[in-house]
Every structure is written in structure tokens, then in C-alpha cells.
Amino acid sequence: QVQLVQSGAEVKKPGASVKVSCEASGYTFADYYLHWVRQAPGQGLEWLGWINPHNGATKYAQNFQGRVTMTRDRSVSTAYMWLSRLTSDDTAIYYCARDEGSTSCFDYWGQGTLVTVSS
Amino acid sequence: SYVLTQPPSVSVAPGQTARITCGGSNIGSKSVHWYQRRPGQAPVLVVYKDSDRPSGIPERFSGSNSGNTASLTISRVEAGDEGDYYCQVWDSSSDRVFGGGTKLTVL
Numbered sequence: 001q002v003q004l005v006q007s008g009a010e011v012k013k014p015g016a017s018v019k020v021s022c023e024a025s026g027y028t029f030a031d032y033y034l035h036w037v038r039q040a041p042g043q044g045l046e047w048l049g050w051i052n053p054h055n056g057a058t059k060y061a062q063n064f065q066g067r068v069t070m071t072r073d074r075s076v077s078t079a080y081m082w083l084s085r086l087t088s089d090d091t092a093i094y095y096c097a098r099d100e101g102s103t104s105c106f107d108y109w110g111q112g113t114l115v116t117v118s119s
Numbered sequence: 120s121y122v123l124t125q126p127p128s129v130s131v132a133p134g135q136t137a138r139i140t141c142g143g144s145n146i147g148s149k150s151v152h153w154y155q156r157r158p159g160q161a162p163v164l165v166v167y168k169d170s171d172r173p174s175g176i177p178e179r180f181s182g183s184n185s186g187n188t189a190s191l192t193i194s195r196v197e198a199g200d201e202g203d204y205y206c207q208v209w210d211s212s213s214d215r216v217f218g219g220g221t222k223l224t225v226l
Contacts, residue, residue: 035215037162037215037217039156044203044205044217044218044219044220045154045156045162045205045207045217045220046217047214047215047216047217049214050214050215059214061213061214062120062213095161095162097162100167103150103152103167103168104150104152104208104209104215105150105152105164105167105168105207106152106154106162106164106207107164107167107173109161109162109163110161111161112161
């Protein structure tokens with residue numbers, strides 16, 4: 001069965017960077033785009049961008065341009081999301097989600113990774 | 120950028136029907152997807168392509184989309200349906216867009 005397993009919770013200081021990983025299993029990693037979505041406390045879902053695991057191509061949401069980097073390692077079926085210059089506004093649960101492909105929806109989600117930014 | 124507007128909250132008694140709307144400019148021309156997020160859990164896709172249901176989602180969940188409004192309808196609402204519901208589309212300028220979310224409360 002399809003599974004997306006994310007790395008554990010992180011606590012970071014303002015100005016630092018964080019890396020969150022998303023390990024995929026149960027399907028061919030290179031065949032489906034992976035997206036990153038976050039939810040801050042009391043807020044809705046916010047899209048950060050996607051990566052094409054086949055060739056590493058990326059697209060980032062305008063709000064995160066210059067601060068977010070998405071990479072992948074096909075040898076371990078894992079995608080990574082880096083977010084730099086953290087502020088308290090970046091405190092959120094970060095999810096990876098699989099792009100179904102033909103419909104633009106997200107059919108499988110990781111369990112989420114809580115990133116807390118605090119001095 | 121494309122904006123999706125949802126009511127902040129909807130309340131319904133058990134056994135009744137809940138309708139959650141998602142407004143957007145000419146949203147009827149787009150494919151709308153709906154996600155349920157229960158507290159402490161990751162989002163789950165409950166309706167895709169306006170009105171299709173993934174396997175394992177009860178028939179009580181249905182969707183429609185026309186004009187400037189898409190809707191998610193939950194029939195015979197149960198306590199377990201409580202949570203936040205989000206609509207989502209793809210837009211040529213913004214890529215993926217989510218609505219602000221609607222909290223469903225079962226009275």
C-alpha cells in the first residue's frame with residue numbers, strides 16, 4: 001500500500017533552517033510528483049510547491065520563493081523540503097502529499113511534521 | 120492569484136445533511152477536490168474531480184460544481200464526520216490553491 005512517512009518534529013530558532021524528509025513506499029517513486037503543504041496553528045492549508053522525483057524539477061509557491069528548496073534522492077525514494085530564514089510564522093505542521101497525476105488532487109498524504117520556531 | 124472562499128463553520132445535527140460551499144470565479148470551469156482533516160490527523164481526500172469518490176469513502180459524501188460555486192454535501196451526518204473541510208483546485212497562475220477551510224460541527 002502507498003505510504004508517505006515523514007521525519008520527526010523539529011524545534012528551531014528564528015533565522016535557522018529546517019529540513020523535512022518524506023519517504024515513499026508502495027509505488028514507483030519517480031512516477032508521481034510530490035508536493036509540500038503546511039498548516040499553521042489556527043490557519044488553513046497552504047501550498048509550498050512540488051518536485052518531480054523523476055528529474056528533480058521543482059516549482060515553488062511565490063510566497064516561498066528564495067526560502068524553500070525541494071530535493072529528492074531516488075535511491076532511497078525520499079523527498080526533502082528545506083526552509084530557511086525561519087520566523088515564528090513558519091511554525092506549522094508540514095505535510096508531503098502525492099499528486100494523483102491526471103486530476104491535480106492529492107491522493108496520499110504523509111503523517112505531518114511539526115516544525116516549531118521559537119527563541 | 121485565484122481565491123477560493125469557504126464559510127468558516129457549518130453546524131448540523133446527526134442524521135441531517137451538511138452542505139459546504141466553495142466559491143471562486145468561474146469555478147465551474149475547474150476541477151474541484153475536497154479534503155477532510157480530523158483533529159490530529161493528516162488530510163484525507165473525500166471527493167475529487169467535482170463529484171468522484173476515492174475508494175473507501177462512503178456514498179454519503181458527494182460533490183457538485185457549477186458557475187461560481189462548488190459544494191460538498193454530506194448526507195446522514197455522523198459524529199465521526201466532524202473536522203475541517205478544504206476545497207482545492209489547480210490554477211494556471213497559482214498552481215495549487217486551497218480554500219480557507221470550513222469547520223464542520225455535529226451538534
